[in-house]
Amino acid sequence: MAEPRTRREQIVSAALDLLADAGPDGVTMRAVAARIGIKAPSLYKHFPDKDELETALIAEGFRQMAAVFTTAVEGSPDPLGSLATAYRRWATEHPHLYRLMTHKPLRRDLLPEGLEASAALPLVRAVGGNPDLARAAWALAHGLTSLELANRFPPDADIDAAWRTGIAALQAR
Amino acid sequence: MAEPRTRREQIVSAALDLLADAGPDGVTMRAVAARIGIKAPSLYKHFPDKDELETALIAEGFRQMAAVFTTAVEGSPDPLGSLATAYRRWATEHPHLYRLMTHKPLRRDLLPEGLEASAALPLVRAVGGNPDLARAAWALAHGLTSLELANRFPPDADIDAAWRTGIAALQAR
DNA sequence: AGTCTGGGCTAACAACGTTAGCCTTGTCAA
DNA sequence: TTGACAAGGCTAACGTTGTTAGCCCAGACT
Structure with missing residues (x-):
């Protein structure tokens, strides 16, 4: 993925990394958040739910x-x-x-x-x-x-x- | 599925029904157990884990x-x-x-x-x-x-x- | 100066798979 | 007949998951 610039792109990028090296079970909201140094609930300021994050992937x-x-x-x-x-x-x-x-x-x-x-x-x-x-x-x-x-x-x-x-x-x- | 006779077959049959009419998310250990009138932990007397139940399906x-x-x-x-x-x-x-x-x-x-x-x-x-x-x-x-x-x-x-x-x-x- | 708003946080919930530990029932050996 | 044992239920509980509620802080704009 190209240079993640917005926070939203950072999230997508983190989720892609996680998916690639830990498989689908590795992509939890908490893990994605942790990878960019925030907490899971904060993700919901950028994506309404996990489904939409997955669709972004x-x-x-x-x-x-x-x-x-x-x-x-x-x-x-x-x-x-x-x-x-x-x-x-x-x-x-x-x-x-x-x-x-x-x-x-x-x-x-x-x-x-x-x-x-x-x-x-x-x-x-x-x-x-x-x-x-x-x-x-x-x-x-x-x-x-x-x-x-x-x-x-x-x-x-x-x-x-x-x-x-x-x-x-x-x-x- | 043919007449479920053993308890194990009853479980598989219940899980198949659930899968057919509620989709994969409908197949929870609690729901499968409920369908044959027992509680979820009792399923573990017949299958070591959900994975093996799925393999039976x-x-x-x-x-x-x-x-x-x-x-x-x-x-x-x-x-x-x-x-x-x-x-x-x-x-x-x-x-x-x-x-x-x-x-x-x-x-x-x-x-x-x-x-x-x-x-x-x-x-x-x-x-x-x-x-x-x-x-x-x-x-x-x-x-x-x-x-x-x-x-x-x-x-x-x-x-x-x-x-x-x-x-x-x-x-x- | 005051007011939004974007974007973080903690605490908590319900549902899930699963484990520990208990109790009842039937079978079979002594 | 009694006693051991196994099969197969049960409740309580744990850790993890997605998600919500509600709070708070910083910066931008009026």
């Missing part, structure tokens, strides 16, 4: 994804392939944030307008604008990622091969 | 999935298509249980041996034994399901079409 995740995916696609000879690599890479580098972003219904009303779309745009472009194909590709990527993060594949599974097989199939359309 | 989910998928595939002219339909159907009929089963690392050590494999077998058969293809298909199904349950597709999205597109692509392999 999710928004930051989307911002990062949008940036990473955009640069992954631009000028690539194989946009879908590059995107797939970038997707898996980002998710495995931010496993807890990725899960937070995807595992429950999104409070879209609390998210900046257009943010979600801007993270999705590179993919829509990469598949040539076919929305059904884009959704299938997204689902494939999310499914592979989610199953990998949840340790669902056996230890001897060749996850790269599963990605290649799936992407190649969709690419042929 | 997950095991029941796998049992149901294995049964449903097996009958969906057998004798079908289009095994993969039937399986896809059955998968989506089961998940949307048991959204909370589905999420519980998939959203975090699995305590395999607490699961009956072979149970996970028996739920996966119909799929492996349906794709002709290619493990990479099976994993891609599983990921596609899980991704589509998970995104649908988390309300990730816009209201005007044609989710059926996304399923058809994805499955057709994999089928062509």
